Amino acid sequence: MGAIIFWGIIRTAILIPVLWLLYGVIEYRYWWWLVILSIYGVIIYPATIQYRLFKEENDELINNTLCSSCRYFDKSAIICLKYDEHPTLKYLPCEGLDWELKEYDYEEEKY
Ligand code: SF4
Incomplete structure (x- = not known):
């Protein structure tokens, strides 16, 4: 579980400067959509996949x-x-x- 949080923080730390740089390049109304989609695609979705894999890998250990x-x-x-x-x-x-x-x-x- 700690690895999921760790990599979530790493991805967030990378994403924030990238979005900040794109702020001046992309039109403002599109930039917000990019922020929303990238937060989901880069931070949330990979974390849910990691969590699902964690649960699958450890299911036997957790329950039996x-x-x-x-x-x-x-x-x-x-x-x-x-x-x-x-x-x-x-x-x-x-x-x-x-x-x-x-x-x-x-x-x-x-x-
Ligand atoms: S049975 Fe309990 S004390 Fe023994 S290794 Fe497992 S968690 Fe630790």
Whole structure:
């Protein structure tokens, strides 16, 4: 998730000066359309694609592993907060010894 934000900031940092330079070249009424379309095309759309890929790549890890039900697991960053390491499907930082059930919401029947 941090990579998505990082690259979003990089793309924004590149886009702002480019739009600023184009401000003097393009007619004002077209420039606003360019701003709107470029923000969507350069910042928002790539971020949504990155997020979708992130979810697809980590779906199994987020939903079907021991870590996914552990209170120390942060699914937004795929990290074990106790060991400050990234678990994978083949690597469990605590080897199952420090697993603790995360709080369960019995009314909504979800974690
Ligand atoms: S403590 Fe163990 S089970 Fe819990 S998130 Fe970390 S590695 Fe996974």
